Amino acid sequence: MKKLNYPFKKEDMLDLKVGDMVLITGKLFTGRDAVHKRIHDGQKPPVDLKDQIIYHCGPVVLEKDGKYEVKAAGPTTSIREEPYQWEVMRDYGIIGVIGKGGMGPKTLKGCKDYGCVYLHAIGGAAQVLAEKIKSVDNVYWEDLGSPEAIWELSVEEFPVVVTMDAHGNSLHEKVEQDSDEVLKGLL
Amino acid sequence: MADIDEQQLFDSILELIKTTSTVIPDDVQKVILEGLAREEKNTTAEYAMNIIKSNIEIAKKKIQPLCQDTGTIIFYVDVPKGFVQSDFKKVCEKAVVKATELGYLRQNSVDTLTGENKGMNIGPGHPSIHFHEHDKDHLDMRLMLKGGGCENVGAQYAMPYNALNAGRDLEGVRKVILDAVQKAQGKGCGPGVLGVCVGGDRGSGYTHSKEQLFRKLDDTNEISQLAELEQDIVQTANKLGIGPMGFGGRTTLLGCKIGTLNRLPASYYVSISYMCWAYRRQGVNLKTSGEINKWLY
Numbered sequence: 001m002k003k004l005n006y007p008f009k010k011e012d013m014l015d016l017k018v019g020d021m022v023l024i025t026g027k028l029f030t031g032r033d034a035v036h037k038r039i040h041d042g043q044k045p046p047v048d049l050k051d052q053i054i055y056h057c058g059p060v061v062l063e064k065d066g067k068y069e070v071k072a073a074g075p076t077t078s079i080r081e082e083p084y085q086w087e088v089m090r091d092y093g094i095i096g097v098i099g100k101g102g103m104g105p106k107t108l109k110g111c112k113d114y115g116c117v118y119l120h121a122i123g124g125a126a127q128v129l130a131e132k133i134k135s136v137d138n139v140y141w142e143d144l145g146s147p148e149a150i151w152e153l154s155v156e157e158f159p160v161v162v163t164m165d166a167h168g169n170s171l172h173e174k175v176e177q178d179s180d181e182v183l184k185g186l187l
Numbered sequence: 188m189a190d191i192d193e194q195q196l197f198d199s200i201l202e203l204i205k206t207t208s209t210v211i212p213d214d215v216q217k218v219i220l221e222g223l224a225r226e227e228k229n230t231t232a233e234y235a236m237n238i239i240k241s242n243i244e245i246a247k248k249k250i251q252p253l254c255q256d257t258g259t260i261i262f263y264v265d266v267p268k269g270f271v272q273s274d275f276k277k278v279c280e281k282a283v284v285k286a287t288e289l290g291y292l293r294q295n296s297v298d299t300l301t302g303e304n305k306g307m308n309i310g311p312g313h314p315s316i317h318f319h320e321h322d323k324d325h326l327d328m329r330l331m332l333k334g335g336g337c338e339n340v341g342a343q344y345a346m347p348y349n350a351l352n353a354g355r356d357l358e359g360v361r362k363v364i365l366d367a368v369q370k371a372q373g374k375g376c377g378p379g380v381l382g383v384c385v386g387g388d389r390g391s392g393y394t395h396s397k398e399q400l401f402r403k404l405d406d407t408n409e410i411s412q413l414a415e416l417e418q419d420i421v422q423t424a425n426k427l428g429i430g431p432m433g434f435g436g437r438t439t440l441l442g443c444k445i446g447t448l449n450r451l452p453a454s455y456y457v458s459i460s461y462m463c464w465a466y467r468r469q470g471v472n473l474k475t476s477g478e479i480n481k482w483l484y
Contacts, residue, residue: 021234034302060255060293071290072255077336077374101336101374102433122238123336123376123432124465126255127245145304146294147255159238161231161434175435176372179427183369186423187351187362 004096008051010115013095016162018169022119023157027137028055028098032076034148035141036084039092046140046150049092053119056081056099058147060126061136068136070153072126075100078118086110102163102172111166118164132158191326193278195477200282200328202479204260207330207469208252208291211243212484214404215380215441215466219243222378222431222438232436239431239464254376254465256334257292260314263401265327272318279316283308292332317394329401329470329483337379337463340371341396343389346455355455357416360385360445361423367459368424368440373433376463380404380442381420384458387448392458399444400462401470403484408445417443431464441466 004012006026016022029047031054039045059073078085078099085103088094089110096116097107100123111117121129138152163171211219223236246253260283264275284307286292294306296313308314321327344363346355351366353359364383371377382399384392408414420443430436441464450456470483 019231021231058255058293060252060257060290062290072252072257072293074255076256077339079374100376100432101372120432120434122235122242123373124254124334124463125238125242126253127249127251128238128242130251130255131245144302145297146306147304159234161234161432163434171435172372172433175429175433176369178435179369179372179429182427183365186426187365 008053008095010051010095013115013117014166016117016165017167018162018165018171020162022160022162024053024119024160025156025158026154028053028153028155028158030055030057030059030149030151030153032056032058032148033080034144035150036081036088038141038144039088040084045092047152049088049094051093051095053096053098054088054094055153056097059130059151061146061151068139070130070133070136073130073133074124074126075121077101078103082106089114089116098160102170108164108168108170108173111164112168115166117162117166119160120163121160129158132156190475191477196278197282199471199473199477199479200279201285203328203330203469203471204282204286205250205291207332207467208257209246209250211253211466212468214484216243218404218441219464222441225437226431227437230436231434232430232438235431235434236438252291252293253467254334254463255293256336257295258332258334258467259338260292260308261331261333261397262314262316263319263329263398264316265319265321267324267326268320268322270320276316279314280309283314325475325480326473326477327470327483328473330468331397331400332467333397334376334463334465337375337461340367340375341393341460342367342370343392343459344457346457357412360457361416361419363457364420364443364459365423367461368429369427371461372429373431375461376465377429377433378431378438378441378464380462380466381440381444382460382462383443383445385445385447386450387456387458388454389456391448392456393460395446395448396458396460399446400460401468402444404442413445413447417445
């Protein structure tokens with residue numbers, strides 16, 4: 001088990017390889033469909049994303065006495081951000097993306113060009129992952145609706161698996177090719 | 188039906204939503220644990236299945252959603268003769284709003300054109316309620332919460348499907364179902380369960396494929412050819428090596444349920460709905476007062 005601790009550094013990301021299991025401690029910013037679309041359309045993100053990790057997640061958050069409480073917070077499917085993700089790496093300097101299901105060739109190239117990794121959280125594991133969130137520190141772009149807003153979260157030992165590294169390797173590409181070969185033999 | 192108490196019905200619907208969102212049904216938990224046991228030790232596949240197991244335990248203990256995507260809210264209600272559907276719909280919507288306030292449901296309903304989220308899970312098509320009349324004097328309510336990630340990997344094939352040389356027979360049906368599994372990879376939060384409809388039109392085919400997901404995982408299809416195909420699909424899919432979350436591994440599918448509808452001579456659809464491992468479906472049998480009599484899963 002490897003560890004990533006805040007403040008995150010590009011060198012740490014470059015050390016990670018496909019298949020590594022990693023525990024993350026520090027700050028994450030959620031950002032999913034509407035956030036990526038808005039940034040792509042030309043708006044500047046409301047926070048400095050340099051050397052930060054973005055988390056594809058639309059949490060269930062309740063507000064209680066002016067404080068936010070995360071009730072469920074697993075990853076959402078990342079492939080929908082495939083057209084945009086590499087631009088956020090290039091223009092705003094993110095060095096980690098957490099999501100599920102993996103991403104495609106544009107993102108893989110972005111990871112290599114800008115020193116970023118794709119970290120796969122366990123889809124559907126909203127309770128295990130919510131327990132790793134120690135506080136909700138801020139929220140931005142709330143006009144997008146609660147699941148689509150940017151939530152600034154502090155996490156402790158948040159479990160992920162590296163499935164796309166900064167060296168051009170993708171577990172998703174490999175599993176898809178291998179299973180395709182097997183399937184051809186079974187049809 | 189005149190005896191039904193509105194408050195009692197509201198409480199029962201809220202209880203159904205809460206349990207569906209937070210507790211995995213026994214038949215699903217059983218196959219998940221079998222999947223965990225099957226995976227090779229110290230692999231990312233085993234790691235994923237262990238996290239899934241813990242997640243099920245925590246959600247039940249804390250009474251919080253298994254998955255943050257509490258999905259499309261799909262009710263199937265068997266109603267007595269003379270039942271007023273519009274009255275039920277009103278109570279149902281109130282219960283959905285309450286369940287959202289309590290955090291059993293995410294604020295999940297978005298105006299497609301404006302992007303506005305009113306935060307109540309009510310709007311055109313939401314929740315989705317299907318009524319069916321039966322000859323009893325009580326209500327049976329079933330609920331499925333179907334997340335967007337798994338819904339996105341559903342597929343519909345018009346046969347013959349030339350890319351796979353798949354014709355209008357069960358051999359062709361087998362090919363396209365396995366093709367859908369291959370295309371889904373880990374994107375639908377596998378290991379998953381397939382609901383399949385062969386026949387129907389484009390609309391009824393997808394609806395019937397979801398209805399298959401109300402079957403218990405350990406039941407046996409009454410049509411022996413389909414029972415065989417269901418088993419074959421699961422066994423073959425599990426040889427593909429896609430594994431939990433698409434990490435590679437031995438458990439790609441937990442189940443497959445296939446039904447048929449009649450078709451037109453010109454059409455032969457295979458409609459496939461993928462359900463993630465966080466398989467949220469429950470049901471209740473109500474007393475005539477509206478109180479829960481027993482749970483269906």
